Amino acid sequence: MRSSRWVSLATMILTVSLALPAHASPSPGGAGTGTGPGTGPSAGAEAAPGSPGAGFPDRSVNTRFVTRSGSRLELDGRPFRFAGTNIYWLGLDENVGGVGYPTFFRIRDALDTAKAMGMTVVRSHMMASTGNELSILPGKESGFNEAAFATVDYAIAYAGSIGIRLVLPLTDEWSYYHGGHRDFTDPYGLPSAAFYTDERVIADYRAYVRHVMHRVNPLTGRAYNADPTVMAWEFGNELEGMTSDWINANAAKFRAWAPRQLIAAGRRFDIDADTLAAPGVDIVDVHYYPPTAAKVKADAAAVTGAGKVYIAGEYASTAASTELLDPVAADPNVTGMMSWSLFGHHDRNGFVQHDDGFTMHFPGDDAAMAESVRAQIAFAGKVSPARRAPALGPPLITQVDKRAGLNELRWRGTAGAAGYVVERSARGRWTAAHRGLLTDDRTPWIDPGAAGDVRYRVVPVDRHGRRDAPSEPVRVAASQTVLTDPVESTLLTSGHANVAITPGDGVAVARPAGSSQAWMSWNRPGTQEVRFDVVSRGRPDVQVQTSEDGADWRTVRHDAHHGRVTAKTGGADHVRLLWSGSTGLTRATLRSADPAPVDSAPGEFGLLTPAPGAENVLGSPVFSWSPAAGAGYYTLTVSTHADLRDPVLSGTGITGTSYPAPDALTPGATYHWRVTAVNALGGTNSPVASFTTRPLPATPAVVDDFEAFADSAELARAYARNPGGDPITPNLAPGEAGQAMRLDYALGSAGYAGVTRTFGPALDVWGHEGLELRLDHAGPAANITIQFVTGGIYFEHTLTPASPGPIRIPFTDFDHPGWAPSGPLDLSRFEQLSIYVGGGPGSGRLTVDQVVAYPRSDTTR
Structure with a gap:
């Protein structure tokens, strides 16, 4: 509990200017030899956004309320x-x-x-x-x-x-x-x-x-x-x-x-x-x-x-x-x-992620x-139809790393882009480095075809297939990496002081936070050259410094032309820029030596799952293998032929050691597969392995026939009432061939009532066509929703039974509830079953019996 002696906020505002001082900026670091940016408490911290700069254009088109x-x-x-x-x-x-x-x-x-x-x-x-x-x-x-x-x-x-x-x-x-x-x-x-x-x-x-x-x-x-x-x-x-x-x-x-x-x-x-x-x-x-x-x-x-x-x-x-x-x-x-x-x-690349569904x-x-x-x-x-779609802005290549000698690109996407074409140029002509479009979810992307010095650019394509302004080209040498920092924050820096990040016209501008000198430093081992993009009213007031330990700094010669400051940094591990006055920094680009060059093709490795000779493998297996020393990426080939011709599944650019099958394989079939490890100097094949998929089931799988419950109390413990809904009570009742579950409910203010059973362990109903259950409803007209959870993902279907008897619902008729996240239907992990009754006020009774997953081969009804 906070102290009640605090004064009223309303009273306080009357005594304080509306233009309160901003929070203090980090203390500036020294610019000379022997002054290290990593020694003070502000080193590595993120600078708060500064007061807006003069570079942002006020061009509001909202002129009327x-x-x-x-x-x-x-x-x-x-x-x-x-x-x-x-x-x-x-x-x-x-x-x-x-x-x-x-x-x-x-x-x-x-x-x-x-x-x-x-x-x-x-x-x-x-x-x-x-x-x-x-x-x-x-x-x-x-x-x-x-x-x-x-x-x-x-x-x-x-x-x-x-x-x-x-x-x-x-x-x-x-x-x-x-x-x-x-x-x-x-x-x-x-x-x-x-x-x-x-x-x-x-x-x-x-x-x-x-x-x-x-x-x-x-x-x-x-x-x-x-x-x-x-x-x-x-x-x-x-x-x-x-x-x-x-x-x-x-x-x-x-x-x-x-x-x-x-x-x-x-x-x-x-x-x-x-x-x-x-x-x-x-x-x-x-x-x-x-x-x-x-x-x-x-x-x-x-x-x-x-x-x-x-x-x-x-x-x-x-x-x-x-x-x-x-x-x-x-x-x-x-x-x-x-x-x-x-x-x-x-x-940096891809999208910002959030997990609320x-x-x-x-x-x-x-x-x-x-x-x-x-x-x-x-x-x-x-x-509110728009007059025309806005143009796409250019992407930004933010990083080119080396993965076993291969170039791995990251780019910052652009709003409105449906995809991108990565183009490369070795001698002046731009050509696509891949087939089709790459999406923002495909970054980082490995280029399997580049050798030697090369330039890259990323071209955005809108949802109508139109290309727009490409990114600025980035040059990368055969044994070099590139880091581009657009100074939108200080998260990529190893230290900074006296920096205020302000908005410019489509860019962020890092400016001195006061009259003192500002600096930013970066720790990239083996940095060979740097480029800083700056804005300035006159000649930029800057210094470029290097250091081996981040503590002792020396100033190196730089060139400044047309808003760019460049310098050779001789393989230093630490680089920093110091600037003052009207100068602002908009981008830092650092080219460094490949930290882990390769000298041979990848080493030998083996296949793990499905295990060689495995039977009854589920239709959408996860392929996995042991890591190959020196591998940059892997390719996967799956075929029904032992010589791997006419593959039914191919994957490439795989950077991990597993790959989930995106589509179900044919049940009851034999497959052959191989993985190839690739780096800049060649490829190494795994042995070819075989497995057989599980055949489709021929008989129903019981979800619940209610025969295992000794009494209604045990049933009620298994089928818990949804506490947010109206009253509903499960009781055992006579069924077609034994026991059934009778749900007595009274709908009121909530408008729904329901019960849920959680299965432990989860049921395996893979390969079945849908759910069948016998329903008998008495009372005012009501909607009945069957809901289940597989692999943590919710699915549901709502129906109104016209007459008592068995009802079949194909799994394809189940949708995700509007309040729940989407996801795959993993019938090998059937974890939960819920039954809900919804509608207007009134009491009723719903009898449920013989809940089974029926097989695809069953056409008797």
Whole structure:
């Protein structure tokens, strides 16, 4: 419990200037020989984003505010409807290296991706944050952290420059890394419900909101509350305890502070009646996990019927489909739909990953995600068609490493790219280094065909197959590696001091944080040459230094031409750049010697699984082998012929020692396989091995016939009731050939009731066609959902049995629930079975018997 002696935040703000000093920058290190960057406490730490620099162009295209007319939004007197998404982390991130500020590139790339999908509104509740040292308001005693506004300033300014509007929740119901409304109650030792009733807490929340709204963005020269890019302020994300008095009082305050922007409110699920009745609320925000078109349309009718604007502020991106979005697009009551949630490219290669089950990348990591992305693009085209698709920016080759003498490339992707062509040039002519397109998920990528000195560039291709601006070429010698640091952060450096990273025009600019000299150092053994890209009003004021131990430094000669500083560094292990004045650093490129050159082809190795001669191998095996000394990558060949002709499965560029079969092999067949280890000097083959796959089962596999239960109490222990649902009780009852399970239920406020059995160990129903079960239902009409879990992935199917008897559901008819992540159907690990009843209020009885997995060969019914 925090001390109650803390003064009121509202009182404190009256006594402190709005322009509080930023957090202190690391102490600058020495520039001369003998001064090492690794000796102080700041060495290796990440620098916070600095105050925005003069290089960022203020070119907002959002010159007019979105307005409300009854239950509709308008822009320039015309209806304004939108497709949108959530990019919650724009102000403060958790997904790359722990909690920290996102780089300007990640902010820009994610917003560009939304734009490329045709989206015009983004919701982000990390644009306001409390309760930790990196947030806007770390705590009452510490006051505001002005350094935390740098990423928010940039996100708002950049969104405006590409025509994106923002919905900004001001706090959160939930206590994640960014904080929430409990940060206002905890200092007083109060329960969270006091956020809506205690006058001190309410005053602190309002003071925080006032400070955020009145913030003057140095990139635009406009206060947040005077920027048309901010379409709406939302009281908070999914606030559950709002009262009518609280809503009305805060709406009046916020309206006075931001008179030309809109006020939004919403709870976690369903519609809060108090928001419908509040005269100061413009937009009612409803969330869906999962959504259905019928529910969205019904909620939109209820909200617009009360004279408010309806938006779906969050819906599961995994549920995006034409079946959901086409009817919604045709309904003018639906102003906007915003998926959860979009992530862009990583600073080095690939995408930023998140594990909540609803992560969305463009154009999609797999078929299901790609379908979701296409559905959202189509929805955007219906509700707010774009005049033209934005051009693709150039990628950036961030690294060329050596893997057993072969070049391994990483590149930072570009928003809107469906894929890339890596091109190489040895003597001036550019040619594709591979067939087809490589995706962002294919980085790092090994070039199997390069020999000697070569140049690379990466060409982006959009979803229509059009090529766009290539990356800047990168030269790499036969025994050399390349590292490119775009100085979006200091994570690649071995030390730094007095550095402020600021946004420029499409780049980050590392500038001196004050009048003292700035420096950055890199530790790359055997560095032979460096190039620093700089911006400067005149001749750049720089020094290049090298060191063998990171402590004793010597200055080396450099050349400076056309914004580039180059130097030979003689194989030094440590390099650093020192600069001052008006000079800014935008990129560092280091070329170093191959740390592990090879002198022979890979060594011999053996195959592990499937074991040579193995039988009854499952149809989608994982192939594995022992490592080969000196291997850069492996190729896999699988064939039904002993001489490996006409392979049914081929894989190449495999850097590990295992490879899962992407498709099921034919049951009951014999296969032959071999792996080849490859490096820059040749290839080494493994012996050829054979195995036989398991034949399809010919008889049903029992999931549960309920015969093993001694009494109803034992059955109830096995089939646990879902605690979130309405009452339901399992009991043993007579079945067709023995015992069955009778579920007595009473549907009420939850609208569903269900039971779940977990199998230990998991059942193996591989190769079967689907589930068969006998159902007998009595009571009001109800939907019956059969749900199961295989390999940790949920699948379900909903039906309404017309008459008692056996029902068959092919496994192909089961889909992932909208609230659950997608994944493969691994029937060898059938771990859980659930049975749910859903519908309107009322009591009923469902009898379940003879749950089996039926075989594909069974055609008797």
